[in-house]
Amino acid sequence: MAKILPFKAVRPTRDKVSLVAARSYQSYTIEQREARLRDNPFSFLHIVNPGYKYDKEISGKDRYDLVRNRYLEFKEDSIFVHDEKPSYYIYKIVNRDQQVFNGIVAAASAEDYENDIIKKHEDTIEYRERIFKDYLKTVGFNAEPVLLTYPDNQVISNIIKETQKERAEFEFTTTYRDTHYLWKLENPSIIASIQKEFEQMPTIYIADGHHRSASSYLLYKEEKEQNPNHTGLESYNKFMTFLIPESELCIHEFNRLVKDLNGLSKEEFLIQLDTIFRIENRGVMLYKPSKKHHFSMYLDGEFYSLYLRKTLYNFKTALEALDAQILYNTILQPILGIEDLRNDDRINYINGKKDVINVKSAIDSGDFAVGFGMVPVDITEIKQIANEGLKMPPKSTFIEPKLRSGVTIYEF
Known part of the structure; x- marks a missing residue:
């Protein structure tokens, strides 16, 4: 029984989203990063690379503190706004090869991760888990969802299609020639229908983001142990995910x-x-x-x-x-x-x-x-390995879609 929940996202304003959205920091060359930081004051790269302001490389706890500061500055300057109602976010990507990915940005349960309802297929490195856990705890937000996949479901598919008939909240094309669309879904009865469908799924699978999900789980464990008034409703009990049906997952070797x-x-x-x-x-x-x-x-x-x-x-x-x-x-x-x-x-x-x-x-x-x-590996192999409790060698899969950082943000 998977718990997939709506949440109140922090998002860029409609006029700024195309400027804010960024690929993962490591995917840029040094020259590309420099150009974006120099020419685009709204890029999310300014948040994750706060030392650029001082022309200095900053690492460790000092960097985490500055990331937090930059993030708060973006909020203070109204580049980011915080949604008032818990929502699902219907997300669509049409990439440069005209492949289409449709899914839902939502909050998943760290307890489901612990109980193997959210299944893993890839080994993680312990020190990287701890580093990112400390990062999350200091900055107080996560801007890059974990990619989860679920068996194709007609009810969810129909809801996504109906939602997409309305005007998108966001629509922007990147310099990489991918077009992104986002719809905010906050109707309580439709939210309840989606939750019910996921609750009937005994398992869902991590497609991409094993370290991010492991770090979010470590943060949940730590916060739970340190909170004598833990209720299970705190924001640290969940982490941000992008869920797409198995048929739309694109796996490369x-x-x-x-x-x-x-x-x-x-x-x-x-x-x-x-x-x-x-x-x-x-x-x-x-x-x-x-x-x-x-x-x-x-x-x-x-x-x-x-x-x-x-x-x-x-x-x-x-x-x-x-x-x-x-x-x-x-x-x-x-x-x-x-x-x-x-x-x-x-x-x-x-x-x-x-x-x-x-x-x-x-x-x-x-x-x-x-x-x-x-x-390439196929989804059946991924599920079999996960179901047997085994882990693939590193770099066994390169999975799409890849979301942009900073489009939806989950605060702890």
């Missing part, structure tokens, strides 16, 4: 790049691969795999197809059958000596939405020795 062959010559490396894979040299033509358990490899100016030998199709869990795990178990760890996929600086990742030419270029430049590609 991540390609792997490795800096060296772990002391092996090209020939020695290929011989070791031959015991596990059927190998075909595809030459200089760009090649991507098209089936599960088939991989592409780019090495020394040539593409190869790697077909896992069928005698090795003896998987006991959904995780063992995952291509990213197969690649780790058969090549990355035993042959190339990469133990820690998160922290080993010999491995890097390029999301599969980018063309395979990016893999080729990275290796031709000499920065990496070999690259591997695979087909």
Whole structure:
């Protein structure tokens, strides 16, 4: 029984939203960030990078305090307004490839996260959870929702379609050529209908945002333990999410790049691969795999197809059958000596939405020795792994949609 609740969002004014909305801080190059901070005083980047005002890099608790200050300044200057009624926020994105995503921005329950009603499929790093928890506690808000997905539901779909017949509260197109729409849904009877539909779902799944949800849960635990008058109704009991139906989730793979062959010559490396894979040299033509358990490899100016030998199709869990795990178990760890996929600086990742030419270029430049590609994971695999209580290797999925920060804000 999933508790998905309306909340009173803090939002930019209609005339400022296109200027405020920003991608995640890390997704910009240094030059892009500098240009936006210099030329756009309303960008949410000014809040998350408060040191720009003093031309200084600021970190830790000092940065968190300044983020809080910048946020309050945006509110004081009426760039942000606080909605008076709890609402659901119907959100639609049409991206540059004309893919359409429709969903609901709402508050999810930290208790549901604790009780595995909200299921996870990806490992998180403990110190990153703690850092973001401390950040949330100091700044007092969250501006980037966790992406959740739920089984397609006709009642919710009909409500979204009916709501979208009205004029959108927000409509703006980004320089990235994505168009965003937001409708505020505050009718109590319609809100009750949506809540009822989610309450009938035994589980929903995290698609993207495992660290954000884990940090919100840590904040909930800490605040609950420190509050002798805890009721369960406090704002820290919930965290902001964007929920979309499973059929609209877009999942890309991540390609792997490795800096060296772990002391092996090209020939020695290929011989070791031959015991596990059927190998075909595809030459200089760009090649991507098209089936599960088939991989592409780019090495020394040539593409190869790697077909896992069928005698090795003896998987006991959904995780063992995952291509990213197969690649780790058969090549990355035993042959190339990469133990820690998160922290080993010999491995890097390029999301599969980018063309395979990016893999080729990275290796031709000499920065990496070999690259591997695979087909994307599907939602069934994600759910099976989550249901078995297992966790995917890092960078197993690159999932869309990606929301902009600062369009809806949840205050603790």
